[in-house]
Amino acid sequence: MGFYGKHILPRLTHMAMRQEQLTPYRRRTVSGAEGCVLEIGVGSGLNLPLYSDKVIRVIGVDPSAELLRIAADAARGAQPDVELIEGLAETMPLENASVDSVVVTWSLCSVTDPKRVLDEVRRVLKPNGRFHFAEHGLAPEQSVRRWQDRLTPIWRRCAGNCHLDRPVASLIEDCGFRIERLDTGYAKGPKPMAFMYEGVGRMDRCRSNGIPDA
Known part of the structure; x- marks a missing residue:
């Protein structure tokens, strides 16, 4: 990782993700979390003040030491x-079936x-746990998809x-989750960057036997 990736990009990411228009997505996404929570890509910790008193512990994972210093x-x-x-x-580095929410x-x-x-999410999530997500990704219109691909x-x-063209809902379902709630639509901004997926998933019990070992 070069100087840009190690020092400049984390600061740019922190500033970009502080946009006020993202806060309602964050609040809705974390509102259903409870118990012991794993947050993937905790970044600079922008979600941490939003967790309710139903959460007893948050384990935040991120590859960026610089962002984790801000999160601390x-x-x-x-x-x-x-x-x-x-x-x-x-x-x-978590045990199987060790968290209540992701x-x-x-x-x-x-x-x-x-x-x-997503296989790791299934591995660490308890059988009755929930996966809460807010992501941007592949848009429904072909004209926007072409720009995302370009x-x-x-x-x-x-x-x-960051990929603009990942089909978030189908990725989650293909990895053994049953999506209980899914809301999609554009946030403010250029359409190729702004198609949002927001929802909650549970492990599909019919496919739960395929959870990989730690």
């Missing part, structure tokens, strides 16, 4: 208790292997591997 400031003195782990979501906001777009990440190779190089 946000977590200082906060409730619930927060543990921050520097690492990849594809290989999380939260991810605008991070599946940038992970190297989203299927492997822009993604360039965009991902300057935006920390």
Whole structure:
């Protein structure tokens, strides 16, 4: 990782993700979380002040040490208790069926292997747990999709591997989740970057036997 990726990009990411228009998405996404929560791509900790008193602990995973330093400031003195782990979501150091809820906001777009990440979510989530997500991704209109396909190779190089064209809902379902709620639509901004998926999923009991070992 070069100087840009290690020092400049985390600060740009923090500033970009502080947009006020994203706060309602964040609030809705974390509102249903409870118990022990795993937050994938915790970043600079912008979700941490939004958790309710139903949450007893948050484990935040992120590959950026710089963003985690900002998150540590946000977590200082906060409730619930927060543990921050520097690492990849594809290989999380957590035991099987150890968390009650998983939260991810605008991070599946940038992970190297989203299927492997979602397999890890299934592995660490308790059988009755829920997966809460807010993401941007593939738009329904072909005209917008064409722009997403054109822009993604360039965009991902300057935006920390962020993909504009990942089909979020089908990715989640294909990895063994049954989506209980899904809301989609455009946020403010250029359409290729602004098609949002927001929802809640549970592990599909018919496919739960395929959870990989730790």
